[in-house]
Amino acid sequence: xxxAMVVFIVCGALAILGAIGLILAREPVxxxxxxxxxxxxxxxxxxxxxxxxxxxxxxxxYAGAIMVxxxxxIMLLNAGVxxxxxxxxxxxxxxxPLAVLFLAEMVYSLSRHYAASGAPASAGAxxxxxxASTEELSMKIFTDFVxxxxxxxxxxxxxxxxxxxxxKKEAS
Amino acid sequence: xxxxTQHSFLVVSLIKIxxxxxxxxxxxxxxxxxxxxxxxxxxxxxxPYWVGPHxxxxxxxxxxxxxFKEDVVPPTADKVAYLLxxxxxxALALTTLALIPIGPASIGVLGQQTQLVISHSPVALILLFxxxxxxxxxxxxxxxxxxxxxxxxxxxxxxxxxxxxEVSLTLSVVGVLLLAGSFDFYNIVDHQxxxxxxxxxxxxxxxxxxxFICYLTAAIAETNRVPFDLPEAETELVAGFHTExxxxxxxxxxxxxxxxxxxxxxxxxxxxxxGWLSFFPSYENPGWRWQLYLPAAGLIIGGIALIIGGLRxxxxxxxxxxxxxxxxxxxxxxxxxxxxxxxPVAEVIQGPFWFIGKVFFLLFFYVWARGTLPRFRYDQLMSxxxxxxxxxxxxxxxxxxxxxxxxxHP
Numbered sequence: 309x310x311x312a313m314v315v316f317i318v319c320g321a322l323a324i325l326g327a328i329g330l331i332l333a334r335e336p337v338x339x340x341x342x343x344x345x346x347x348x349x350x351x352x353x354x355x356x357x358x359x360x361x362x363x364x365x366x367x368x369x370y371a372g373a374i375m376v377x378x379x380x381x382i383m384l385l386n387a388g389v390x391x392x393x394x395x396x397x398x399x400x401x402x403x404x405p406l407a408v409l410f411l412a413e414m415v416y417s418l419s420r421h422y423a424a425s426g427a428p429a430s431a432g433a434x435x436x437x438x439x440a441s442t443e444e445l446s447m448k449i450f451t452d453f454v455x456x457x458x459x460x461x462x463x464x465x466x467x468x469x470x471x472x473x474x475x476k477k478e479a480s
Numbered sequence: 481x482x483x484x485t486q487h488s489f490l491v492v493s494l495i496k497i498x499x500x501x502x503x504x505x506x507x508x509x510x511x512x513x514x515x516x517x518x519x520x521x522x523x524x525x526x527x528p529y530w531v532g533p534h535x536x537x538x539x540x541x542x543x544x545x546x547x548f549k550e551d552v553v554p555p556t557a558d559k560v561a562y563l564l565x566x567x568x569x570x571a572l573a574l575t576t577l578a579l580i581p582i583g584p585a586s587i588g589v590l591g592q593q594t595q596l597v598i599s600h601s602p603v604a605l606i607l608l609f610x611x612x613x614x615x616x617x618x619x620x621x622x623x624x625x626x627x628x629x630x631x632x633x634x635x636x637x638x639x640x641x642x643x644x645x646e647v648s649l650t651l652s653v654v655g656v657l658l659l660a661g662s663f664d665f666y667n668i669v670d671h672q673x674x675x676x677x678x679x680x681x682x683x684x685x686x687x688x689x690x691x692f693i694c695y696l697t698a699a700i701a702e703t704n705r706v707p708f709d710l711p712e713a714e715t716e717l718v719a720g721f722h723t724e725x726x727x728x729x730x731x732x733x734x735x736x737x738x739x740x741x742x743x744x745x746x747x748x749x750x751x752x753x754x755g756w757l758s759f760f761p762s763y764e765n766p767g768w769r770w771q772l773y774l775p776a777a778g779l780i781i782g783g784i785a786l787i788i789g790g791l792r793x794x795x796x797x798x799x800x801x802x803x804x805x806x807x808x809x810x811x812x813x814x815x816x817x818x819x820x821x822x823x824p825v826a827e828v829i830q831g832p833f834w835f836i837g838k839v840f841f842l843l844f845f846y847v848w849a850r851g852t853l854p855r856f857r858y859d860q861l862m863s864x865x866x867x868x869x870x871x872x873x874x875x876x877x878x879x880x881x882x883x884x885x886x887x888x889h890p
Contacts (some may be wrong), residue, residue: 373613
């Protein structure tokens with residue numbers, strides 16, 4: 309077994325454990341930490357696929373910025389332990405079959421791909437060659453995908469303006 | 481032995497990690513001694529004096545004390561997060577150092593050339609920021625999990641401050657990236673090679689002076705140090721986020737703070753001060769070969785000073801220890817004069833010598849700032865970060881972009 313395989317298995321297991329912990333933890337901060345674990349484990353997997361830039365951005369944006377704000381808000385509001393209500397029990401019984409269905413679908417499509425090509429499905433087989441370097445990636449974003457990129461920027465701008473409006477109301 | 485030859489990369493990396501960890505841990509311990517000594521000198525005191533000659537064994541004594549103190553865990557604390565926080569803080573602070581190269585030379589170990597860095601990545605700078613951005617969790621979790629009022633307030637303050645100043649810190653660096661056109665530390669430093677008018681070094685600090693000022697200020701705030709040490713303002717918050725931590729868990733936060741100090745100083749050196757590049761023109765130029773002997777000269781002069789200072793000292797242990805240290809220094813200094821094709825010692829240590837020298841200067845600057853400046857008030861801190869530092873780094877970024885687009889940059 310190569311070193312890469314060991315790292316893959318460890319990170320995959322950590323990601324799954326983190327995802328399970330996110331759902332099962334009753335304390336909001338523990339849920340948030342589990343999500344951070346998932347993100348960091350995924351970033352290591354990206355790193356092993358040769359996408360160092362994506363891995364770094366994954367950690368920087370999701371684990372380092374968004375989740376920090378989540379934890380910050382949880383601390384600021386001093387959110388207590390999660391309470392199980394009737395609604396959350398209904399959500400559990402509806403969500404469980406859906407999750408099983410989704411898992412079965414994923415296993416089916418991956419195994420069909422494996423049977424057809426005789427090789428494990430890779431990212432390249434699904435979405436074309438993955439840009440390796442930062443230069444290639446930025447060229448793709450600013451030429452082929454410039455419209456979605458700009459639309460995303462506008463979306464974020466709207467969110468910022470919304471946050472400003474909400475904060476203003478609070479003050480007056 | 482077969483394992484070693486097959487996985488030589490792994491083995492060499494592990495050896496490098498062990499060496500760096502040992503050196504950094506020792507440096508951390510003596511950085512506390514250095515800080516106490518310099519601040520004491522600024523305030524006309526002696527500082528640590530009695531444990532070993534001139535208090536040189538004080539860090540060791542502190543470490544032993546921390547190990548043997550009672551390790552109190554508050555009964556209302558959230559156990560998992562409470563135990564995780566100091567480990568997270570220290571581990572992440574030390575991990576960032578793996579990405580810092582300290583010299584250009586590569587040396588042959590176990591039949592393969594290896595660089596003077598543990599992990600060489602083409603996106604090293606972003607990876608470094610990514611790792612240090614998770615460091616906030618150590619502080620935030622410590623504050624929250626203690627389940628006590630002062631730590632919670634300290635943790636909130638601290639994480640708010642770190643998030644705010646991280647923006648300015650990252651933006652102030654982008655100017656250098658625009659000029660160098662790469663995230664790789666080797667390319668960034670190579671871009672600063674050469675001299676204006678054959679004498680003035682082309683370090684980024686000159687075209688990016690504004691960026692350097694922003695970086696330095698944001699870095700002090702990011703590492704929670706005076707004058708931005710609001711999270712630990714003892715007159716208001718006892719000790720901030722680590723109030724409820726005792727024994728070695730407290731020492732881990734302490735070490736993480738100093739490790740972060742070293743990291744941001746290394747980063748400033750690489751980005752703005754030319755990394756391992758010499759201040760003078762390359763020693764391969766005729767007439768500049770004497771600088772190969774600078775490290776040796778420094779060690780020998782330091783050794784002589786140690787011998788004389790030790791013999792004139794009042795303390796009997798200083799009289800005994802310092803001359804021996806001085807003789808060792810002179811011996812190592814003699815080794816550093818070995819140059820030429822068979823013993824390229826003087827050439828290999830050129831890079832690390834300049835790099836460590838610059839980092840040391842920045843660390844001194846940190847301690848100097850601590851000894852001189854009073855603490856900010858919390859609202860001043862926030863408005864300074866958002867209303868002054870952030871616009872300043874944005875102006876620097878836009879200005880640099882215009883220069884680069886118009887092709888004016890040197």
